[in-house]
Amino acid sequence: MSQNTFMDIKSSPLQVNMESQSTMTQDSALHQQALGNSTNGKYGEDIFDPSSSYRNNLNELGSIAPMAMMVAETLTNEQAAPPSVHAPTYYNTNRGQIYDIKSEAADWQIDSSDPGYQSFTISTSDAPQPCPAFVQCLQYYAPANTMVAEAGTGDVSAYQICSPTSSLPQGVAMASSTSPLHSSQQLGEEASRKRELRLMKNRQAAKESRRRKREYVNCLEDHISMLEQQNKMLMEELKYLKESCAKKSR
């Protein structure tokens, strides 16, 4: 299989043309079967289990742990060890502190002991940093398959950010998401905040989707290798049986 067959093929005219002109190999035929025959946006249904999506196939292999489940487990199981995730970068805004998950400076922990997630505490060794204007962001992600936690809309009224070097929370209580909006400026800020939240979620979803797809393609490649090996053995067995029959018939 070519290395980039289904990773992220750009559909520029040149590349589309190259694809359409390329010879249909066994691998590409299999992939077309796996991907092209899909009718509902999922792919891979023809290779493993026709009644199951590729994600289900992967789940059966135990290779995918849905992040949502990890979130639920992490936030509800107080006995569980705190997840090891990367440190966010903290920013100060006129509405409090928000953070950026791209920083990978240090480990941080989540204290979810507060029932109902009315508030929670993020501990980090990072000192708060100044930041350009940004909306309040109550969602944070953990990279590398660790966990995702979300809060910020709905019934969450506040949360806190504090430093582990201080016994008292130094964080800023965030604006209540349920507070009424009075001005067009506030409406604009709310819309902007929602957009940022949506983009952030989609960004993470896209990453997860691509990771699942890579995993799926890897599974397909392994499956192909196994089938090729199987085919080779069967061909050898057939050859042997044919020769045996020929000897007997003489």
Next chain:
DNA sequence: ATTATTCGCCGTCAGGGCTT
């Protein structure tokens, strides 16, 4: 050494499917 092409990854948008 410079330029062109390829590759892989990312963020965003759009649209379909599912849930509430």
Next chain:
DNA sequence: AAGCCCTGACGGCGAATAAT
């Protein structure tokens, strides 16, 4: 119906590689 999630499509970017 609204909101959310998932994923294909698209364009941009930087690194690697090939061509000159």
